[in-house]
Amino acid sequence: MPLPLGVPASSMHIMPIFQDANGLAIKFFIQKDIAQEIQAELCEVVASLGGRVETKVPRQGYLLIQPGTAEEERLRMCWTMPDRPERHFVPYTYVEACKIAGMQLKQIFVESGLPIRMHIHPSIANINARTTLSQRIMHSGGDPTSSAQSAKIILADPNTDVFQHLVKTYQGVPDKYVESYLWVKKCVEKGALVYTPLIYKNPGGRRPGEERTQFTEEDERHLCEWIAAKIPYKQTGGRTGNRLYQQLCEMSADPEYAWVSRHTWQSWRERYKKNAVRLDAMIAQIVGQKKPGHGEQGQYGYVRKDEEKPKRPKRTRKPAEQHLHQQEMIIGGINGNTSGVPVIFDVSGDGPKPSTSNAFVRNSPAEEELEDGEDSQEWAVRIGKESPPNWGKRKASEESDAQSPLKRLKSNDENSISQGIILDAGIHLIDRTLQEIATEYRFTLEEVKEFYDQCGEMERTRTRFQKMRHLLLSIGES
Numbered sequence: 001m002p003l004p005l006g007v008p009a010s011s012m013h014i015m016p017i018f019q020d021a022n023g024l025a026i027k028f029f030i031q032k033d034i035a036q037e038i039q040a041e042l043c044e045v046v047a048s049l050g051g052r053v054e055t056k057v058p059r060q061g062y063l064l065i066q067p068g069t070a071e072e073e074r075l076r077m078c079w080t081m082p083d084r085p086e087r088h089f090v091p092y093t094y095v096e097a098c099k100i101a102g103m104q105l106k107q108i109f110v111e112s113g114l115p116i117r118m119h120i121h122p123s124i125a126n127i128n129a130r131t132t133l134s135q136r137i138m139h140s141g142g143d144p145t146s147s148a149q150s151a152k153i154i155l156a157d158p159n160t161d162v163f164q165h166l167v168k169t170y171q172g173v174p175d176k177y178v179e180s181y182l183w184v185k186k187c188v189e190k191g192a193l194v195y196t197p198l199i200y201k202n203p204g205g206r207r208p209g210e211e212r213t214q215f216t217e218e219d220e221r222h223l224c225e226w227i228a229a230k231i232p233y234k235q236t237g238g239r240t241g242n243r244l245y246q247q248l249c250e251m252s253a254d255p256e257y258a259w260v261s262r263h264t265w266q267s268w269r270e271r272y273k274k275n276a277v278r279l280d281a282m283i284a285q286i287v288g289q290k291k292p293g294h295g296e297q298g299q300y301g302y303v304r305k306d307e308e309k310p311k312r313p314k315r316t317r318k319p320a321e322q323h324l325h326q327q328e329m330i331i332g333g334i335n336g337n338t339s340g341v342p343v344i345f346d347v348s349g350d351g352p353k354p355s356t357s358n359a360f361v362r363n364s365p366a367e368e369e370l371e372d373g374e375d376s377q378e379w380a381v382r383i384g385k386e387s388p389p390n391w392g393k394r395k396a397s398e399e400s401d402a403q404s405p406l407k408r409l410k411s412n413d414e415n416s417i418s419q420g421i422i423l424d425a426g427i428h429l430i431d432r433t434l435q436e437i438a439t440e441y442r443f444t445l446e447e448v449k450e451f452y453d454q455c456g457e458m459e460r461t462r463t464r465f466q467k468m469r470h471l472l473l474s475i476g477e478s
Contacts, residue, residue, distance in 0.1 A: 016050025017104050025052040026104070027061035033071050034064075034092060045095050060086040067091055067138065085113040088141060097139045108193045109142030116193075118144045119151035123160045124181050136184055154178045171198060213262055215271055222259050223268060224279055228286040239276075245269040430458070437462050441469040 018026040028046050030039050030053060042064060043053045057063065057079050065072040076089055088107045098105050109116045118137055124130055133155065137144040148154055154170070156163045158180040166178045177195050187193055226248055231238050238244060245265040251257035263271075272279055430452075438448045443465050452461045 015102070017098060017102070018046060018049045018051030025050055027051070027058035028053045029057050029061065029063045030092065031063070031065045031069075031071055031075065033069070034066055038092065042092060042095055045099060049095075049099060058087070059084060061088075062094065063087070063089045064092040064094065065089055080113070082113055090141070091135065091138050093135065094139050097135070105139050105188065106191045107141030108187055108191060109137060109140045115141050115143040116153060117146035117151045118142050118153045118155060119146050119148045120144055121148070121154055121156035121162070121166070123157040123162050124155065125157075129181065133181055133184060136188060140188055152176060155181050155184065157181060215263070219259065219262065220271070220275075220279065220282070223272065224282040224286055227272070227279075228283045228290070232283075232287040234280060240269065240273055242269065433458055434461070437465055441465040443468070
């Protein structure tokens with residue numbers, strides 16, 4: 001990379017920045033395979049800045065090299081010596097960089113005579129920024145070509161999410177640092193290597209030796225006045241709630257409540273809790289003087305009373321209907337299927353008899369009674385030998401399920417009733433069937449009911465517990 005050509009250095013008054021503290025010229029050696037025109041210009045600029053170019057490698061001074069070449073590697077291997085820490089390898093652009101900076105750039109990115117390894121993270125996406133950063137590191141003695149694993153310093157963009165991830169990843173690794181790309185410029189300007197210190201977060205609470213803000217009598221008086229205005233009567237409750245004191249601290253913007261900022265809302269609340277007996281007496285005295293009315297605006301503890309809703313009259317049963325309910329029950333829809341026609345059977349006689357009553361007997365006494373005017377054609381029932389209503393007609397898709405044992409129970413089978421399937425009007429046929437399954441296969445009634453409530457199919461319930469009993473028997477025999 002040739003140096004920019006311009007006005008000859010000899011014709012300008014330039015400060016001799018390439019001189020040591022004793023005023024002696026700093027020595028330079030130029031890599032031999034660099035282009036001759038570049039070498040000639042380097043010699044001229046070095047001489048104009050007070051330095052001197054040598055034909056041999058000096059014991060102390062600078063080797064101007066071209067990075068990435070084979071000759072550069074050979075020079076480093078031959079002339080890098082621990083006992084020569086004042087011999088530095090820098091790109092030949094170092095001369096122009098010092099001229100632009102107006103001073104000799106110190107070799108600060110060096111440890112034990114060797115360049116500090118640095119890694120430029122991909123989060124620094126700008127190519128020009130990466131190139132400038134790399135040159136600045138090399139001009140100050142560092143090596144910007146290392147990988148993230150081998151580098152001592154990782155340079156990344158602090159405005160990206162990956163920066164904080166890198167900090168957390170390597171903060172526990174000894175002798176490993178994550179720095180912003182701006183950190184390099186700061187170190188160069190200071191002329192020293194200074195790492196950014198880790199700042200530990202305050203875990204909370206008072207620091208050692210830090211004095212706590214004490215409560216004064218005036219603080220307590222203000223607190224009592226606030227509580228007296230908001231909750232004048234303790235029996236209403238709420239004096240130890242959080243919201244009362246949070247709202248107090250929200251008033252800190254008001255000049256009249258500037259005293260609130262002396263403590264946090266938690267401190268105000270704890271002050272009252274620990275001194276409730278004494279402060280309640282002060283609050284009662286303030287309330288006695290101001291005598292606020294119950295439910296005044298701004299107080300806690302009072303709400304508007306809800307208006308009573310008018311009760312809807314319930315339909316009462318006639319004595320004849322109550323007697324009918326005790327003697328009759330509906331058998332139908334026992335398998336969770338509403339397609340069955342509800343037929344009313346009289347269990348007090350010898351067999352099922354269709355009822356001629358127009359009353360609709362409910363499946364469960366717990367169901368609410370119909371209000372006056374709620375009867376409609378939608379809830380019509382079959383009377384005598386008349387055809388069933390529309391809702392009770394069986395669909396064609398349900399004919400195939402007519403062979404289920406529980407479906408057969410819906411027919412007028414006198415033997416089923418006489419054998420005790422319906423022995424008590426207080427026990428529903430579903431409960432009776434579930435009890436038979438539990439008894440037959442030796443399971444608890446609760447287990448059978450739980451499974452039936454989940455699937456809603458009686459035959460499936462019977463098959464399930466039959467298989468489970470067979471499985472348990474086969475395990476016991478083995």
